[in-house]
Amino acid sequence: MKQVPLYSAVAAVVLLSTMTTANAQEDSSLDIGRLALAGYGDVTYISQPNMKDEEGNDIQNNVVARFVPIFLFQLSEKIHIEAELEFSTNSEGETETELEYANMHYFFNDNTIITAGKFLLPFGQFGANLHPSWINKAASNPGLYGGHGGNGSLGGITSIMGDTGINIANTWTLGDAGRIFTDFYTVSGPRQEAGDHGGGVEMEAKKGDNNDSMAFGGRVAYAFLPEWEIGVSYYSGDYSDDGDLNYSAYNIDFNWVGSYASVRGEIFGSTAETEGETEAEVEGEHGEEWVKDFDKNGWYIQGTWQARQLGKAWLNPIELVVRYSDIESDFDGSIGHDFEEDAGKMGSRIYYGINYWLEPSAVLKLGAESTSIDNEGAGHGGIVDDRVFLQLAFGF
Amino acid sequence: MKLVKLLLPLITLTISAFSVPAQHLSDASLVAKGAKVYGENCARCHNARPAEEYSKKEWSVVIPHMRAKAHMTGKESLAVEAFLASTLTADVRNTPSHESADAPKRTGAELVTQFGCQGCHQLKGEGGTLGPVLDDVISDKGEAFVLQKLIDPKFNNAASAMPKYPMTKEDIAAIIEFLKQ
Numbered sequence: 001m002k003q004v005p006l007y008s009a010v011a012a013v014v015l016l017s018t019m020t021t022a023n024a025q026e027d028s029s030l031d032i033g034r035l036a037l038a039g040y041g042d043v044t045y046i047s048q049p050n051m052k053d054e055e056g057n058d059i060q061n062n063v064v065a066r067f068v069p070i071f072l073f074q075l076s077e078k079i080h081i082e083a084e085l086e087f088s089t090n091s092e093g094e095t096e097t098e099l100e101y102a103n104m105h106y107f108f109n110d111n112t113i114i115t116a117g118k119f120l121l122p123f124g125q126f127g128a129n130l131h132p133s134w135i136n137k138a139a140s141n142p143g144l145y146g147g148h149g150g151n152g153s154l155g156g157i158t159s160i161m162g163d164t165g166i167n168i169a170n171t172w173t174l175g176d177a178g179r180i181f182t183d184f185y186t187v188s189g190p191r192q193e194a195g196d197h198g199g200g201v202e203m204e205a206k207k208g209d210n211n212d213s214m215a216f217g218g219r220v221a222y223a224f225l226p227e228w229e230i231g232v233s234y235y236s237g238d239y240s241d242d243g244d245l246n247y248s249a250y251n252i253d254f255n256w257v258g259s260y261a262s263v264r265g266e267i268f269g270s271t272a273e274t275e276g277e278t279e280a281e282v283e284g285e286h287g288e289e290w291v292k293d294f295d296k297n298g299w300y301i302q303g304t305w306q307a308r309q310l311g312k313a314w315l316n317p318i319e320l321v322v323r324y325s326d327i328e329s330d331f332d333g334s335i336g337h338d339f340e341e342d343a344g345k346m347g348s349r350i351y352y353g354i355n356y357w358l359e360p361s362a363v364l365k366l367g368a369e370s371t372s373i374d375n376e377g378a379g380h381g382g383i384v385d386d387r388v389f390l391q392l393a394f395g396f
Numbered sequence: 397m398k399l400v401k402l403l404l405p406l407i408t409l410t411i412s413a414f415s416v417p418a419q420h421l422s423d424a425s426l427v428a429k430g431a432k433v434y435g436e437n438c439a440r441c442h443n444a445r446p447a448e449e450y451s452k453k454e455w456s457v458v459i460p461h462m463r464a465k466a467h468m469t470g471k472e473s474l475a476v477e478a479f480l481a482s483t484l485t486a487d488v489r490n491t492p493s494h495e496s497a498d499a500p501k502r503t504g505a506e507l508v509t510q511f512g513c514q515g516c517h518q519l520k521g522e523g524g525t526l527g528p529v530l531d532d533v534i535s536d537k538g539e540a541f542v543l544q545k546l547i548d549p550k551f552n553n554a555a556s557a558m559p560k561y562p563m564t565k566e567d568i569a570a571i572i573e574f575l576k577q
Contacts, residue, residue, distance in 0.1 A: 031451075031452040031453045031456060031481070032453065032456045033451075033452075033453030033454055033455075033456045033457045034457065035457060036450065036453075036454040036457035036458050038458055038461070070461070072457045072458060072460075072461050073457070074456065074457045074460060080457075080460040080461065080464075082461055105460065105464050107460070107463075107470060109470070110469045110470040110471055111469055111470075113463070113464050115464065125441075128465075129441045129465060130441060132442075134442070135441055135442040169464065169467060171467045171468070171469050173469065177436075179467070181467040223440075225436040225437065225440075226435065226436035226437070226439065226440065226524065226525060226526070227525075229440060255440065257439055257440060258525070259525050259526070259528075308553065313552050313553075316552060316553040316554075316555070317553065317554055317555055357443070357554060357555035358554055358555070359554055359555060360443040360444065360445050360446060360555050360556070360557050361442070361443060361445055361449070395442070395445075396449075
């Protein structure tokens with residue numbers, strides 16, 4: 001069953017291959033290369049004087065660094081191969097290595113790209129395009145997204161970032177400025193987290209699939225170039241080992257870019273079916289089994305402004321950033337919960353930053369971030385979580 | 397599962413409807429179109445990057461990567477590649493070119509078109525918004541500023557995405573005269 005969509009996709013590719021062969025680079029007289037190295041990196045100092053670990057010990061300020069090369073290879077005018085590796089040091093001083101993506105693009109025709117392999121899922125814009133540190137205007141991630149700094153007491157609620165499968169991307173041109181972008185994909189999908197706490201959906205594609213069901217999803221966006229883009233994404237997949245529990249999520253993203261300012265944001269919601277058992281009335285017997293929805297919702301909005309609008313030469317490299325994130329995660333209100341991680345958490349986070357651009361793709365960021373947890377009893381509740389970031393980020 | 401099976405034939409039909417012949421590089425407007433596409437698409441996610449950050453051959457490998465990221469069409473990505481290539485000499489660092497003295501002299505209007513200036517700048521109501529409007533740039537900023545900007549686009553802003561064009565002194569003078577009008 002799980003292979004049906006994949007076979008269908010492959011069949012579609014073969015069918016499509018018999019139709020058109022229009023290729024924009026036909027008869028090109030440009031200098032054609034084979035290999036290129038791109039990527040990004042950063043070094044970040046994080047001051048977090050009030051943070052403590054689970055045992056109540058102080059968490060030290062730390063410096064972390066990342067180097068993320070992207071290897072690009074042009075096999076032919078129709079086939080392009082890319083892979084991104086992330087080398088990073090963590091707060092313990094250890095080196096971590098991760099394959100972010102490795103895939104092949106097949107430029108089927110002028111409007112269509114078929115991608116196979118491990119790729120960043122087109123779910124919202126941050127995970128697919130905006131997360132590299134020299135592109136992300138802030139030194140931390142929006143509250144929705146865990147990982148890569150700024151987690152603390154407000155852990156991310158989505159990690160729909162990368163997975164392995166096939167994607168078909170299309171571009172539709174509507175006049176001079178209008179575009180419709182579509183992506184439809186099928187991938188291995190989420191897994192069930194080890195452990196017995198509810199809502200345990202593991203999204204990272206570090207292991208193979210755990211059930212007989214693939215996830216599918218897509219994004220449809222309308223862009224009015226060069227200023228506007230609004231997209232709607234959907235994702236659904238069975239995540240339990242026996243395939244009877246579903247995880248689904250949606251994302252609405254928008255992006256406005258002006259000559260001196262930008263505003264972008266995302267609205268996210270997810271539902272994970274979670275099963276459990278009520279306490280038995282008689283000792284030794286089973287209670288009543290239940291399946292409840294475990295919901296996670298959140299949004300963020302980020303604004304930037306470039307001081308070069310003021311016309312003073314010394315202000316040209318300066319950019320101001322502000323971002324507000326809000327998340328909540330809870331069961332559907334019908335049951336209590338007694339586990340800390342991810343459960344019943346409501347919080348918000350605000351980030352203020354000032355960026356100094358050294359080059360179009362190199363920036364020095366100074367940012368301050370404050371997180372508040374609104375409900376007592378959730379993990380890290382009551383602990384002040386204020387941080388200061390100093391980050392040098394570069395793209396190459 | 398059913399949704400995927402339903403969508404694939406639809407996608408197939410859609411794709412076949414959008415199969416169009418490629419535009420040839422000899423199209424005179426390709427560079428100007430590439431400048432426009434560059435101005436409209438790069439800044440959707442990040443600062444536009446100056447052409448001199450990669451060589452022509454490297455751009456030819458990087459652009460397909462960006463085509464997928466930005467959902468550009470094949471024709472659009474080829475135009476961007478042509479635009480970037482047009483701003484690069486054989487020297488990766490793009491030191492000023494020394495054009496042959498007997499090369500045909502071009503007018504300021506022709507040069508503005510050739511270098512795709514309106515991909516990023518508005519002029520007489522037409523053009524992109526990545527850079528400032530050029531109509532009154534001479535009176536507002538002064539001739540010396542524009543001269544220096546054309547010689548070294550980063551002289552007043554290290555983060556400027558404006559390419560360092562392979563222009564001769566005659567080209568620069570012609571463009572300034574054109575912008576005065």
